[in-house]
Amino acid sequence: MALKRNKGRGRGTGDGGNDGREKLTPLQEVLLKEAAREVTIVSDGLSQKVRMDEVVTRKLMQMAAKGGQHSISNAVYQINAAQRLNQQNIDDKVAFGHKYKAYQRHLLETALKHGADVDSVLPHPDDIVVEEGIGYKVIGPIDETELQAVRKDCDKRDAAILQAALEERLGPAGDGCQNGSPEEPWNASPLLMVSVFNDNLPKRFQKSDLQIAMELMRYHAVSKRDLLKRAHRKWTSLGRPKPRGWRMPPIQTVVAAVERMMPVMMAVYPEVESGRLTSVPAIAARLQTLLDQQEAGLSHRASTL
Numbered sequence: 001m002a003l004k005r006n007k008g009r010g011r012g013t014g015d016g017g018n019d020g021r022e023k024l025t026p027l028q029e030v031l032l033k034e035a036a037r038e039v040t041i042v043s044d045g046l047s048q049k050v051r052m053d054e055v056v057t058r059k060l061m062q063m064a065a066k067g068g069q070h071s072i073s074n075a076v077y078q079i080n081a082a083q084r085l086n087q088q089n090i091d092d093k094v095a096f097g098h099k100y101k102a103y104q105r106h107l108l109e110t111a112l113k114h115g116a117d118v119d120s121v122l123p124h125p126d127d128i129v130v131e132e133g134i135g136y137k138v139i140g141p142i143d144e145t146e147l148q149a150v151r152k153d154c155d156k157r158d159a160a161i162l163q164a165a166l167e168e169r170l171g172p173a174g175d176g177c178q179n180g181s182p183e184e185p186w187n188a189s190p191l192l193m194v195s196v197f198n199d200n201l202p203k204r205f206q207k208s209d210l211q212i213a214m215e216l217m218r219y220h221a222v223s224k225r226d227l228l229k230r231a232h233r234k235w236t237s238l239g240r241p242k243p244r245g246w247r248m249p250p251i252q253t254v255v256a257a258v259e260r261m262m263p264v265m266m267a268v269y270p271e272v273e274s275g276r277l278t279s280v281p282a283i284a285a286r287l288q289t290l291l292d293q294q295e296a297g298l299s300h301r302a303s304t305l
Helices: 026-036 054-067 070-112 145-168 188-199 211-219 224-237 251-274 280-304
Strands: 037-043 046-051 126-131 135-138
Touching: 026 054, 026 070, 037 054, 046 054, 054 070, 070 126, 070 135, 145 188, 145 211, 145 224, 188 251, 188 280
Parallel strands: none
Antiparallel strands: 037 046, 126 135
16 A cells, blocks of 8 residues: 655655656766865965855856956856756655655555554655655655564564563572673663664654653563563564573673674665665665674784784
């Protein structure tokens, strides 16, 4: 029940109902990029950063005063033409985003009215974000494959919540592996992973701090024996079987792992945001490639020490 759309995660990177309108040429795209570039100039003895199109305008005024402004005025004309066309395209994308969101909202209301599966409406209208003056983007799953991947990530977060409840009940580890600060709770590692998993979910699927706290409180009514069983079954259902009573590594180890992941995730984010990476398998493959490169680099540096 989803309207055919561009697969991009960027801001309205598809046609957006713009088939009949002139598009930017490669030269115009370069002109716009160059016009928006900031440079440092010295004016009246002061250093300041200004956009390149402002520099061109100043130069035009100087040359006009000398009577030789033809070449630079032509550049200004070309930049203005490109900017007008770019704004028209942006307006089209914004208008299409509003129509797209309204259409998906209609599909959702129809599904609710007839008792149909609301999860069949993808993307969900709440996941279509229209940004005035920019375009639109989709911040949630766009098909069943991506929905299943998001649900699995939700299960990982919920497993970490259950693990946090279990480790709180178990108390400090007897083998001395929980060597964190005395101020840190015994379940600091799973609590950190709850935050990591939750924050990386689309906003519609995230749980608030209050919801997470309430779930942890509900587990207080569950016996330790039952918590052990539930945690074992939960991790097994995720394809990550753990022995009964398993604990997450010490908080320092978890933090170090997260810190290794953050640069990789930050490197991939622009590719996802721009629409160059769209599917979950493609994003996962890219992350794995960068992680492999990171590990290879660490191994090489270690071998040279």
